[in-house]
Amino acid sequence: MLDVIVDLINKSETIAILPHVSADGDALGSSLALAIVLSGSGKKVKVLLEEEIPQVYSDLPGREFSCLYRKNDEQYNKKYDLALALDCGDAARLASRIELFNTATRNANLDHHTTNTEFAVNNYVDTSSAATGEIIYDLIVRMGAKPDKDVALCLYVAITTDTGGFRYSNTTADTHRIAAELVSEGIDVAKVSRRVFDRVSYGKVKLIGAAINSLELFEEGKIALMSLSSELMKKLETKDEDSDGIINIARNISGVEVAALLKQLDSGEVKVNLRSNSYVDVSAIAASYSGGGHERAAGFTTTATLEQTKNELLADLVGEV
């Protein structure tokens, strides 16, 4: 099937590359890498984005091939010979670019998500790939090209971000084999890793501090609870995404089996994140509050107060550890 994609590329002169909306490291790295290679082989290529490139990826090579897509702006609405959706699980992730995708002479969908809906005329979905970056690496090699230093950097960023730095369960022997080829092109691994993984906003750091201040352990340290009031979050001027991942601080404490983060929303409702490490099924607890999730990660939202929620939840958790 990858040969079909190579064939589509060979037949096309103008190519639009469309990473998913809210493009992450994998979507952007894959798109820019492919743009560099296609441009190098004489194609007219554009990476069309819904948003500006996030600051963390703003110095990636190939960004000169990218631009913000504006649906109502004439200049973007030309008919491409080929439109490639990258790292998009479904058509909705193309957002305002869906018409452009459907109007192109040919289109294809290159992705690794198990949930991919195969929405294109040509679909190449390899769910064994940890990142779309791995697929693009294979595609580039199949095209007879060898990734140069710039392409290698883009693909390395794609792969390292989607595998949490080679730490998630999607990391395979092939992931490392491809990383070896990319690193051999001369990537400053330490610099890239620091930029991608270590940078943090002041707001997030203050929120981490506040969450730790609220941290309480129960049942000989097997239960860890943290809570954030809306008043506090307003005071710290935190953004919504600042609380992403904060639950893991509690979950990672030695001896903790189950962790909960209670976050009071502006509406007064309380949003609860639950995580467990080994044996507590937090999805069952979440379900009893009309929430959902998986055995080790679940959540729910309630109209009860922060204090009520905490007391009731704690009573439930004590019965589980």
Place this chain on the structure above:
Amino acid sequence: MLDVIVDLINKSETIAILPHVSADGDALGSSLALAIVLSGSGKKVKVLLEEEIPQVYSDLPGREFSCLYRKNDEQYNKKYDLALALDCGDAARLASRIELFNTATRNANLDHHTTNTEFAVNNYVDTSSAATGEIIYDLIVRMGAKPDKDVALCLYVAITTDTGGFRYSNTTADTHRIAAELVSEGIDVAKVSRRVFDRVSYGKVKLIGAAINSLELFEEGKIALMSLSSELMKKLETKDEDSDGIINIARNISGVEVAALLKQLDSGEVKVNLRSNSYVDVSAIAASYSGGGHERAAGFTTTATLEQTKNELLADLVGEV
């Protein structure tokens, strides 16, 4: 030279493997991996340790070949055919086992540290290896063996810990090539990574919270200061190693160029850690307080009070950003 080591092994029946004192993931993983392989080829092998295996590595395969060495205990002081020092930069890192090393019929030193003093009769020091685990992988292959799942897990832990999870500058294409071979044996990458990198003590989490509470930014966010009083650290019952790495919280904040952590010791002295990101030479600042270090990481200790140190240091830093 690796062939010389293989030859020494072939000639020997009893083999002592000696990882460095305060053995870390690389020293332990390398030692246990080699012990499994040597035992499998009929050798009588012991991994002799100065301390108990740290909890984080306590379930590594091959630990049944290890024991605590006690110099004054007769049973440990037999004469081995071969003693192998693993991951030891100098003889002092063998601690109480130095006599046993020198008394063995043959001895060898397998290491990757640039500072290695080549203290053995046979020395194999490969400074291009990110971890001694890479050298042991090569040795095992050279012996004609193939790492099985247990050996692969030990070597993976050795390599991932010494490269900070493939993020430090010592990570090479070979590091990833070897990781690919190891992962293909069936390692639970996510489980191992969480255990090795994510676990944190309650004491450390509380200390992180306290450090964040003290965090102040100056000069439009280019300078970040944190301080920990001895009173506070006593109250939190923190251990000395709990403050390791805490300076990075300040250093990693977007926009910060230079970060300082001021830690009041029990003696009343103040220990200062300095880090910079791009252009401030913190070693020069540390030197002006009779301290030392590198351009991007330095430190000093002073008899001034916490408040005095903070004010004086801040004045110095303002001149640099």
